[in-house]
Amino acid sequence: MYQSNIYEYLENLREEKLLLCKDDKESIQIRDVAQLLGFDTFVLPDIRVNVGEDLRAYTEDLQLFFAQLSAYHASDRKKILISPVRTVLLPFPKPEFFRKKVLEFGDTVDLNALKDTLYQWGYHFTDIAASRGEVSFRGDIIDIFPIDAEKPYRISLFDDEIESIQHYDEATQKRFEEELDTVAFTPAFLALDKEQYEALKNRVERSRYDTFVKDIDSLGLWHLEDLGQSALEQFPAVWASNLDEELKEIYELGEPLIPRKDFLLPSVPESDRYRDLEVVEPNKLLEVHKNKKITVIARNESIVRGSELSSFENIEFVYQDGIVNIMGDDRLVISLNKPLKKKRVKKATIILDELKPGDYVVHENHGVGIFKGIEKRDVLGATSEFVVIFYQNEDSLLIPVSSLEVIDRYVAEGGALPVLDRLGKASFKKLKGKVREKLFAIASQIINLSAQRHLKKGIRMKIDREEHTLFMSKAGFLHTEDQERAINDMLDDMSSGRMMDRLLSADVGFGKTEVAMNGMFVAVRNGYQAMMIAPTTLLSSQHYKSLKERFYDYGFKVAKLDRFSTTKEKNAILKGLAEGSIDVVVGTHALLKAKFKNLALVIIDEEHKFGVKQKEALKEMSIDVHLLSMSATPIPRSLNMALSEVKSFSEILTPPTERQGVRTFVKSYDDKVIKEAILREMRRGGQIFYVFNSIAGIDEKKKQLLEILPKLRVAVLHSKISAKETEDEMLKFEDGEYDVLLSTSIVESGIHMPHANTMIVDGADNFGIADLHQLRGRVGRGGREGYCYFMVTDKDRLTENAKKRLIALESHSDLGSGAVLAFHDLEIRGGGNIIGEAQSGHIKQIGYSLYLRMLEDAIKELSGQDKEVAHNIDMKLSIDAYLNEELIEEDRLRLELYRRLSLCETTGEVYEIEAEIADRFGKLDTITRQFIDVMVMKVLAKEQGISKVSSYGENVFIEFREEGKERVVLKSNSKDDDDIIATAMGYLKGKQ
Incomplete structure (x- = not known):
């Protein structure tokens, strides 16, 4: 497609048009031209769907489709609509179904009517509004995430009047401070009234198309009937590029939505005034064409300053996104922008541990049981909530919600099922002791190896930054920010004079090999050799292909050694490595016997898949060279922190630019x-x-x-x-x-x-x-x-x-909320991989999370990181204290908050969660506030070596961990909850 044709066509266009093109890439090129020419531009996504297909799989694209159409109909400026041709095979809703609803500060809201409207407009009612198209009603708080909004809105009511409107962060659920005057939202599907909604629902339920669930999300768009029409009936359209191939494919699929005659549309004519340009050196172009009218497009002024353009009188700077490079007899348009990179995949943070009744959990002292749920119990005249866990023989254990840090979800490799432990038996304690010994051995191995490496001087590499930038630019794709960071960290290590020991974690296809190749490039350029070892022939042959292509222009000698190499090839390669005539070698464990002339970099892919003996040999090989280990499983955050003292660590979380969902x-x-x-x-x-x-x-x-x-x-x-x-x-x-x-x-x-x-x-x-x-x-x-x-x-x-x-x-x-759990499971599993030989027996008995926690403790203890030994504090105050279900109705949300509160290390963290609860669920009632006080006291008690805070009648007792230290007895003004809290809190704060 030629931007020059589009430019001339739009320059003379005086009416609204729908421009049809091939795909997303072409729509963006057209959008860039249209925006430059001052059009209000709306781009529909490329939805390659077959008629009657389940549309739920296209949720995000359809939300964008509706949002763009809605914005197009609302605009009264000079405007243009751009669509890939496959998208116009969908029925297009009529403009009247894109109405907006506006709520303003001070408005009176009829809650039932609002709920009905949102339901008919296609919103999903959930307990947390974290994705577009969701809404949540909680008492006097409404959270809504419109499909065309960057951030969701939180509306607070006083009675039925709107008291405040603010944005909040969908990941943390915390609101932003700035108050807004209004919130306007478009429908998540269409602005239907009750009759239209019911009629559509009936048509969908009787649909002849087969989907898992027959509902409006899955099939609504295929049954619009009188609510929609074909795009080509609704908009005057033109072909923006040559679509013969696409049309042929569409005819073959026999799409019933578009009769052939509709395709007799005019095309954008070829331009005789402009042609497309390839811009390599802007200054030379400007010099040659300095007498023309020149437009330079840049995202911001700093890009212009950084590019050191020559200055001429007749340059006009346009600050906007987009890339347009064209030239005519009297005009030159060039762009200094680079294509935009993909955003990082957001890890969902809010509900990680969705414990459901029936799930297995591990208690750090009693072992594996089954989680039964949360129950309220009266103990000594005060009401609290407890988590109930069943053990063998249906024995149950009640854990106060203030001490949830002692339990974890049970996860083992491949979903293995555990054996329930028996309450009160010492066998779990013994097992834990055994595992601890084993872990100390592993931890000390990791640490000794690392210490040996730290003591040795590293091979110092010189890095020619200019040449390196050129090498990176030849990768054939744009590096993501994470990749760039990993590469730069690695180069810093290699040029520092220390031994590199870096662990790189990234999903398959996220570009680990590219990072490794940058290290190899530097090693060979400094006159050294590099080797890469993978656990399987398939992986090594994939790496070999990539290396050969990438180093072809530089004349590096690359070799591959695996079980497919003939004896003759093997001998030649081993000889070449010993003599130094081979620069880079990739292979399987066949490489372990090789001798090198001057090896400087060893790269190990998927280290955890090698056997014990092979690992030993790898350790020997990599003891006095730079080492990069790569893994495709994520490393748990906390383990990563413990390991950071001994290894350096990089992570690539961003998918490559061209990767699709x-x-x-x-x-x-x-x-x-x-x-x-x-x-x-x-x-x-x-x-x-x-x-x-x-x-x-x-x-x-x-x-x-x-x-x-x-x-x-x-x-x-x-x-x-x-x-x-x-x-x-x-x-x-x-x-x-x-x-x-x-x-x-x-x-x-x-x-x-x-x-x-x-x-x-x-x-x-x-x-x-x-x-x-x-x-x-x-x-x-x-x-x-x-x-x-x-x-x-x-x-x-x-x-x-x-x-x-x-x-x-x-x-x-995407890796959105549906994948939160997956991420959590994977994160837990990833920990097992670092440790090497699958400790599957032990992990199966105590679960990954407890296993990892013990491993972290062992590493911290052995590497001399200050480790506060975790002591559980017994809080037994006879007061009503729990998160009130009238405030937080959903059990799973209460459980998640209990869990987070029990893991707080400072009073600041507790108060932060208190503010979050008030923000998400409304003003705290007395019982909830008293629970927050209990958690604050627990943190204070921990800091002061106190083991138990309890009360009976008007007396408050404080007991210490230190033997021989007398317990303190305090007298409160009365048995009332607030007096007991004031007495205990006063003592704890005074002791600080």
Whole structure:
């Protein structure tokens, strides 16, 4: 597509138009030109959906679609609408259904009427409004996240009058200080009244299209009837570029929405006044064309200052986003902007531990039990809440909510189920002692190794920054901020004269290899050798391809050593390494016996997958060279902190710019759906992962697939097949010899398969949400959109919770709230990998979280980091103190807050959570405020070596940990709650 054609066309345009183009990339090029020419510009997303498909998988795109159309209809300036051609196959709602509702400070609100409106407008009612299109009503607080808003709004009422309107942060749920006068929101679907909504709902329920749940989110847009019309009836349209290929594909799919005659639209003519430019050196261009009218586009003034442009009289600077480079007889337009980078993926912070009744938990003194829920109990005339945990023989343990730090969710590798412990038996204590010994051995190994490295002088590398910047620019893509940070940190290490020992954690396909190659480049440029070792032949051959391409221009000698190398090749490579004629080598453990002439950098990929002996050999090899270890599993935050004393650490959380989301569909199992999903992928030349988690039935499943599609080429993999055969089959799959890889859930995690972009999970209801999210992450890794189908055997037998989980995955194709749990699980699992040899026996018995906590303690203790030994403080004041359910109705939210409060280390943290509760749920009542006081006293008591604070009648007792220290008895004015609190608090604060 040529921007010059668009420029001339829009320069002379005097009316509103819909410009049709190929995809998102072209829409952005057109948008940049239109904005430069002063148009109010609205861009629709590229929605490649088939008629009748479940639209829930396109939630975010549709919200953007509605928001842009709504803004377009509301604008009364000179405006233009831009759309990729596949998007106009959707029915377009009529303009009258994009009304807005405005609420102002001081307005009186009829709550029931507002709820009805929001319901008919397609908003989802939830207990936390954290995603667009959600609303939450809590007493006198309304949280709403309109689909066209950057941040959600919190509206506080006094009775039925609006007292304040503020934005809040959807991740932390805290409000921003600035008060607003109004909030305006568009519908999340369409501005329907009750009759229209009911009529649409009926049409959807009778729909002939098959979706997991028949509701307006899934199918509403396909049944608009009188509420919508085709885009080409609604807007005068033109072709903005050549779309022959796209149209051919659309006709072949037989889309019923667009009759062929509608496609006889005018096209944007070729420009005879302007042509497109490639701008390499702006100053030279300006010098040659200095007599023309010159426009320079830049995001801000500092970009202009940084580019050191020559100054001429006739330059006009336009400060805005976008890139336009064109030239005519009397005009020159150039842009100093770089393409925008992707935002970091936000980790959701608010509900990590969604403990549900029935989940396994670990108590640090009593072991594994089952969480039963929260209960209120009266003890000594005062009411408190307790968490109830069941052990063997249905013995139950009550834990006061002020001491929740002693329990954790139980997670073990691959979802293994634990054995319940028995209350009051010393066996758990013994087990913990055993694990602690083992952990001390591991921790001391990590620390000794690190100490040996720290004592040695590192190989100091010289870095030519200019040459290095050039090397980075040849990567063929824009580096994300995280990648740049990881590369710069690594180069600082290598040039510091110290030994580098860095751990790099990033998801597959997020660019770890690129970081490693920057280190290799520096090593070879300094006259040294570099080696990279991976656990499997497949991974090493993938790295080898990347290295050869990347170093081709520099004439580096790159070699690969693995079980496919012939004896002759092996000998030649080993000789080359010893003589120094090979610069970079990549391979599997075959490399461990190699001798090098001057090795300076060792890179280990997925270290945890090597065996014990191989690890020992790796340690020997890397003792006096720079070391970079790479891992595709996230490292838990806290462990990362403990390790930071001994290793340096980098993390890449941003997906690469070209990485797309994964459309997720939940479907009832049906041969037709399977056939369509496989053919859809094969039509675009791709491959399919088919996950079927039963080794016994996997051959039968292959037969079924071949009955549906007889010509399908299917590879079968599972854990009973040998490692060598698995690897050979994977290599064949990578080379395109198979269409479908049918396997159990062992789809190898560290592998980059850019051609496999559809994933079908058979029996998805039997997987945990974390596993499903993990599996889904295997596709959509090239620049192509991934498709993931979760097939459910019998949807009528699913529990409500399982349904909700699957629908959450369907609506959140990003790593959003549907993935919070997955992140948490993964984060916990990632810890096991650093430690090396799978401690699976111990982890299975005590769960990952307790295991990690003990490992952190061991590392801290051995590396001399100040470690306050955690002592639990017994708070037994006979006062009513808990988070009142009249204030916070949802059990899971109360539980999460109890948990966070029990982990507070300072009184400041407690007061911060108090402010957050007031902010999210309204003014604290007496019982809740008294609970906050108890938590403050607990922190103060901990600081002062106190073990127990209790009361009986008017007496308050303070007991100390130190033996022989007498307990203090205080007398309060009365038995009233506030007097007892004042007495205890007065003593604790006075002691400070």
